[in-house]
Structure formats: structure tokens, C-alpha cells
Amino acid sequence: MSVVYDFTGKVVLITGSSAGMGEGIALLFAKSGANVVITGRNAERVAKVAKQCTDVSPKQLTALEVVGNLTNKEDCNRLIETTVQTFGKIDVLVNNAGIDCLVEITDECYYEKFLTTINTNLNIAVYMTHKCVPYLAKTRGNIINIATIGAKRASSDSSPYNISKAALIMFTKCMAAELGPKHHIRVNVVNPGITLTDFECESMGFNREESDRKLTAIGIQLPVGRVGQVSDTASIVGYLASNAAEFITGSEYVADGGQLVGNVFDSNTDY
Template sequence: MSIKFDFTGKVALITGSSSGIGAGIAELFAKSGANVVVTGRNADRVAKVAKQCTDLSPKQLTALEVVGDMTNDEDCNRLIETTVQTFGKIDILVNNAGMDKLADPNSDDYYQLFLSVMQTNLYSVVYLTHKCVPYLAKTRGNIINISSNGSKVTINGYSPHCMSKAAVDMFTKCMAAELGPKHHIRVNSVNPGVVLTDILVHNNNTISREVSNQLLNAVGAKCPVGRPGQPEDIANTVAYLASDTAAGFLTGSNVLADGGYIAANVS
């Protein structure tokens, strides 16, 4: 039985929504009646997901396409301005844009890799949240940050990723505490585990999609649920948190959606 959400009349802005988890989130919001903003750095992928969102929309609402890099402040500002100009408001902000980079602390480029991961995974989240507060305050909206179960454990070779996501979790709690009383904005994060997407392919040109799927399936099989996650698994969690009816009492929460990876100490 599928879960049904109703976001009719809502405007959902999802960063990094041209593929993977972000695309799954955008498609579920569209299917649930929301006006959706699809954004990413690749115009073709943005257009493809936007069309899928429009096709899934019960009223065939046209998804807004915005091509941009969330590490660029001007692109972030344009994203927000275009959204408000098109739809007049923002109800839901999903900070999903992220990246992983294998980083050896003894390598010459470690600090540069650290900076690039932090710029994407943390600084863009902080900047977009800061810029969207005035609009979300008007709609009593909410923010969902896509973190990682890597914020809870160490992963050899991925220290920048783990640090950035731990910071996102704390930022989520800080914003929930500050934006709730003043602006009636709820803020939560979702912490996925292994999810079957192309992130390994996008972040490492030497890995094929076939090899990536084999690696992710192998780790997922070790989890208590016996499989890797799918983008729709994370999308359902995000939609639940975004729903004032279902999750109106939740704010400042870091919600693990990792198939039991951490509970089972999977390695």
C-alpha cells in the first residue's frame, strides 16, 4: 500500500533534484499536488526530472526548472528569486544538494577536498536557509536537510563527508530552536544510509554504474532490512516531515532512514 500525502497549493524547492534522492523527493511532492522547483547543475537532467514531475502532477502542474550551482551565492539568489517570482511563495525547502569525495588526510589535496565538500554539503545549506527565512516565515513553512548516517559514525576515507553532515545535524537543531519561536518554521533532517543512486558514478569517473550498484547492493544486503534504500524510501520520510498534519510536532529531529545500518553496526 502506497503512502498518500497532500501538498496541494504548496511550493516545494528541492536542491540537487536533477537525479537520485533529490529527484525522488521532487517527484513525490509533484505526485502529491505541490508546485515543484527542480534544480541542479546539468540542464538536461533538470529538464528530464521536471518533465517527470509535470507528468506525475494530478493537475499537470508545470515544474519550474532552474539550472545552478548551490556553491555559488548568485545562483542561490537567482533560484530563490525565480521561485518567488513564479509561484509567489516558498512553503518547503529541502536542502538535498551534496557530494562525497574520497579524501586521504595524508594526500596533498586533502584540504582542498575538505573545502569543496564543506562548501556543497554545509555552506550551501546555511546560505539557502538564511536567504529563505523571510519567505518561510510568511507561510509558516518548514525545512528538511538531507544529512547522512555518516554524521553518526566514522567512515574511513570520508572524513570531510562525516564532518559536514555532523555539522548539518547540529545546524538543523540550532535552526529549529531559533526559527520555531520567532517564525513558526519547523526544521528537521533526514539521515539516509546506503541508497541506490548514481552518486558514486558522479563523484568518481573510474566507477561504472554496474560496479556502483554491486557495491551498494552488497552493503545494503548487510543491513537488517536486507537491501539498500531507494530514492522513494527517503522521499517518503521527507514528505512525512514536511506534512504539518503528520509531523506538526516534530522539529529539531535527525531522522535515521538507513535500513538499520547503524543499529546493526554494519561495516
């Protein structure tokens, strides 16, 4: 990341921040002086990322750890309440929590996996936004949602994921139109392409060797010659949350290394 942001005094809540993309986003905000909230289902991972954030914080600010399953409303409520009780406010909400799966419509388990994916990728973001609006209105804060370039095209075996993220993009636009005039809250969405994280291994059932081989093969086909790093997406999130983007709302930002324009896809590569 070549640009250094200053989020001193800001409180940033990132869902799905105990690994992968969310971890990278949390580290960027921590490096930039923000108080960050780390949340996930695995207490060990949450603690690990929280410590990393504290270590890179210019003033060694202690990251807040909240362990929970955000598909439960009670855990969402506890996350928000704990954040406000600890820091007194919320300035930025990053809706990053997400899962993926490879499943076809004819599979017996399709509908169950569809519901699980929608609940995680869309419903959490909707509920967190709904509950955080009163706090974000007080700080004239902003929301950044993490979708995917997979929402921009059809694929044969990732329909639950693509549908959930396409809906998240429309939710972003609707909220930008609604929350700007009434509450002075900006809302934007980032669409990453294929990115080097453990997401594919854990969510899609690939082992590390398979994943690395696949990512390397795809990366050399991209116009920029490599797959994405979490910092590529995190830097855009930082920009959208900053004062430099105060005139931007309802926008989609693509960070895919040219994957869309280069038509670099197969049935298992859409993120």
C-alpha cells in the same frame, strides 16, 4: 510509498533535484499536488526531472526549472527570486545538494577537497536557509535537510563528507531552536543510509558494475535485506513536511534499513 500526501497549493524548493535523492523527493511532492522547483547544474537533467514531475502531477502542474551552481551566492539568489516571482511564496525548503569524495588527510589534495565538500554540503544549506527565512516565515513553512548516517560514525577516508553532514545536523537543531519561536518554521533532518542512486558512481569514481556489485553485497547484510531506494527517504521527507508532523522539529530521522544498528560498514560504504 503507501502514504498519500496532499500538498496542493504548496511550493517546494529542492536543491540538488536534477538526479538521485533530490529527484525522488521532487517526484513525491509533484505526485502530491505541489508546485516543485527543480534545480541543478546540468540543464538537460533539470529539464528531464521537471518533465517527469509535470507528468506525475495530478493537475499536470509545470515544474519550475532553474539551472545554476549553488556554490555561487548569485545563483542561490536567482533561484529564490525566480521561485517567488513564479509562485509568490515558498512553503518547503529541502536542502539536498551534496557531494562526496574518498580522500585521506595525507593526500596532497585533501584541503581543497575538504573545502569543496564543506561548501557544497553545508554552506549551500546555510545560505539557502538564511535567504529563505523571510518567505518561510510568511507561510509558516518548514525546512528538511538531508544528511547521512555517515555523520554518526567516523571513517578513515570520508572525513570531509562526514564532517560536513555532522555540521548540517547541528545546524538543523540550532535552526529549529531559533526559527520555531521567532518565525514558526519547523526544521528537521533525514539521515539516509546506503541508497541506490548514481551518487556513488558520480561522486566517488566507481563504475556502474562496481557500484551494483558493492550495493548488492552490502544490501544482503542489512537487517531489512536490501539497500535503500530513494522512495524510502522521500517518504520521510513528505511526512516531515506534512501537517501530520506539525509537532516535530529539531529531530533526526534515520532511514538506513538498520545499517547503523547492524554495524554494516566498510571504509567506503558510509553515505
